[in-house]
Amino acid sequence: MLWSNIIATCVVLAGVPSSLAYPGMGEQMAEIMRRQGDSGEFDSTEPLGDLITLPDSQLTPTGADIKKILTGQGTPQSTTTWTAPKLGSSACQKDTCCVWQYIVNDMVADFRGKSGRCTSWARRAVRLGFHDAGTWSKTTAAQGLPGGADGSLCSTDEINRADNNGLQDICQKVNGWYDNWTKKGYAVSRADIIQMGATVATVVCPLGPRIKSYVGRVDNAKAGPPNLLPGVDQSADALIALFRDKTIGPHSLTALVGAHTTSQQFFVNTTRAGDPQDSTPGVWDVLFYGQTLGTKPTPPRVFKFNSDIALSKHPQTAPEWQKFASAGGQQDWNEDFAAGYIRLSLLGVNNINKLTECTKVLPGGTPSFTPNDQSNVDKWLKTADQSATAKKISNALHAGESLLGWLINLINGILGGLKKAT
Ligand code: HEM
Incomplete structure (x- = not known):
C-alpha cells in the first residue's frame, strides 16, 4: 500500500473527514506508524523461487520454515549446535551437513582475528555473498536472464567488473575451498560456499547474528547481468528501487x-x-x-559512504535507521539483518524446497564484546594521517589484530607524531 493510501485509510478509520486533513498530517501519521512498528509496505514479504508456486501441502519442513521467514512470520536466527561425526565416517557420509562442518572450520580460521574482531576475509565474505546474489532482479529474471546466488561471481568474468573491486582475493579463497572439497569427492557448490561464507563471517564478527544457513543451491556457469x-553515489530513491526489484523492501535494505x-x-x-x-x-x-546519522560523535578517520548518508535521511529508510541506532537497536537489527540476508x-x-538447513555447523556467536585495545583504535581514528605508520595500524585492524603487543610501540610512540585532523 502507498503512503497516501495508508494515510487516507487511517483518516477514514479515525473518523476524520478528508476535508479536515491538514498540512503535515502525513508526517504525523508516519510518526505514529513508526512508533507502532513496521507499516508493512516497507518490509519484504514476497516468497521466492519455487516457493511462489508450490502449494503449502508440498513443502518440506525446511521449505515451510523458509517460507515463514520470507513472509515475515518465521525465526531467522538459530542457536542449534551439534558435534560433527569424524570426516569420512559413515555417520558423516549420511548427514549432508557433515562435510560443511569441516569447510566451516577452515573459514572460521581465516575469519576470526587475534583481537576477537573479524578479519578482512570475513568482511569480504559478507560482501561476496551480497554481490553473488545481487545480480538477480525480478525484471531480468522475467526476461529469462541468469543471476542470483549461483556461484557465478567466482567462476565467470563477473569478478572483473568494477562493482567487484576488492573481492578478487576472497573469490580465489572460495575457489580454493571448492577445488579442495570437490576433488575429495564432496558435491558442494560454489554458490553454497559463498553463502555459507557470508553467514559464518557474520556470526564470527563479534555481536553478529547466527543466521539460519542452507545448502543445496545449484551453480550456474553463466555470468549474471551487469x-x-x-x-555509492546513487540517490536513496534509486537504491530503494534497485533493491525493491530484488524483493527487498526499504526496511530490509536499511538492515542489510x-x-x-x-x-574499511x-x-x-x-x-x-x-x-x-x-x-x-x-x-x-x-x-x-x-555515526552515519551524526547522532554519535564521529572521529575524522571514519569515512561515511554517500549512499549510507542518503539512506539514513530518506523518509522510507530513516525511521528504521533511527530505530537501529537507538537503545535496544542491536537485537532488532540482528533479527532484521538475519531475515534480510536469508532473502x-x-x-x-529455484529449488528452495529441497535445500537442507545446516545452521548447526556455524560457530557460536559472541553476544558481548569489549575490545581491550579500543583506546588505541580511538587514537588512530582521531588522526587523518595517511603515512606508512598509519597504514600499518589500518592493516593490523584489517587483519583483525590487536592494537596491543608489538603495535603498542607504534601507538604510544610514533602515533603521537601523526598529523592530527584539522
Ligand atoms: C546501498 C547499497 C550498498 C552500497 C552502495 C554499497 C557499497 C559498498 C562500497 C562502495 C564498499 C567499499 C568497497 C571498498 O572500497 O573497499 C562496500 C563495502 C562493503 N559492503 Fe557494501 N554496499 C551496499 C550494500 C551492502 C549490502 C547489502 C551488504 C551485505 C549484506 C554489504 C556489505 C559490505 C561489506 C561487508 C563491505 C566491506 C568489505 C570489505 O571490508 O572488504 N554492502 N560496500
Missing part, C-alpha cells in the same frame, strides 16, 4: 547496509584506503547507524 549492484559497520573502504576514496565506516571496524555493532541469499534459487 548493472544490478548498487553504486548495516554490514558496513564492519568495513579501499576503492571509494583511494587516498583514504583502509579508513573504516564507523569507529569499530570488525565489530557487528550498531554504532555505524548512529538475499536465496535470490535466483
Whole structure:
C-alpha cells in the first residue's frame, strides 16, 4: 500500500473527514506508524523461487520454515549446535551437513582475528555473498536472464567488473575451498560456499547474528547481468528501487547496509584506503547507524559512504535507521539483518524446497564484546594521517589484530607524531 493510501485509510478509520486533513498530517501519521512498528509496505514479504508456486501441502519442513521467514512470520536466527561425526565416517557420509562442518572450520580460521574482531576475509565474505546474489532482479529474471546466488561471481568474468573491486582475493579463497572439497569427492557448490561464507563471517564478527544457513543451491556457469549492484553515489530513491526489484523492501535494505559497520573502504576514496565506516571496524555493532546519522560523535578517520548518508535521511529508510541506532537497536537489527540476508541469499534459487538447513555447523556467536585495545583504535581514528605508520595500524585492524603487543610501540610512540585532523 502507498503512503497516501495508508494515510487516507487511517483518516477514514479515525473518523476524520478528508476535508479536515491538514498540512503535515502525513508526517504525523508516519510518526505514529513508526512508533507502532513496521507499516508493512516497507518490509519484504514476497516468497521466492519455487516457493511462489508450490502449494503449502508440498513443502518440506525446511521449505515451510523458509517460507515463514520470507513472509515475515518465521525465526531467522538459530542457536542449534551439534558435534560433527569424524570426516569420512559413515555417520558423516549420511548427514549432508557433515562435510560443511569441516569447510566451516577452515573459514572460521581465516575469519576470526587475534583481537576477537573479524578479519578482512570475513568482511569480504559478507560482501561476496551480497554481490553473488545481487545480480538477480525480478525484471531480468522475467526476461529469462541468469543471476542470483549461483556461484557465478567466482567462476565467470563477473569478478572483473568494477562493482567487484576488492573481492578478487576472497573469490580465489572460495575457489580454493571448492577445488579442495570437490576433488575429495564432496558435491558442494560454489554458490553454497559463498553463502555459507557470508553467514559464518557474520556470526564470527563479534555481536553478529547466527543466521539460519542452507545448502543445496545449484551453480550456474553463466555470468549474471551487469548493472544490478548498487553504486555509492546513487540517490536513496534509486537504491530503494534497485533493491525493491530484488524483493527487498526499504526496511530490509536499511538492515542489510548495516554490514558496513564492519568495513574499511579501499576503492571509494583511494587516498583514504583502509579508513573504516564507523569507529569499530570488525565489530557487528550498531554504532555505524548512529555515526552515519551524526547522532554519535564521529572521529575524522571514519569515512561515511554517500549512499549510507542518503539512506539514513530518506523518509522510507530513516525511521528504521533511527530505530537501529537507538537503545535496544542491536537485537532488532540482528533479527532484521538475519531475515534480510536469508532473502538475499536465496535470490535466483529455484529449488528452495529441497535445500537442507545446516545452521548447526556455524560457530557460536559472541553476544558481548569489549575490545581491550579500543583506546588505541580511538587514537588512530582521531588522526587523518595517511603515512606508512598509519597504514600499518589500518592493516593490523584489517587483519583483525590487536592494537596491543608489538603495535603498542607504534601507538604510544610514533602515533603521537601523526598529523592530527584539522
Ligand atoms: C546501498 C547499497 C550498498 C552500497 C552502495 C554499497 C557499497 C559498498 C562500497 C562502495 C564498499 C567499499 C568497497 C571498498 O572500497 O573497499 C562496500 C563495502 C562493503 N559492503 Fe557494501 N554496499 C551496499 C550494500 C551492502 C549490502 C547489502 C551488504 C551485505 C549484506 C554489504 C556489505 C559490505 C561489506 C561487508 C563491505 C566491506 C568489505 C570489505 O571490508 O572488504 N554492502 N560496500
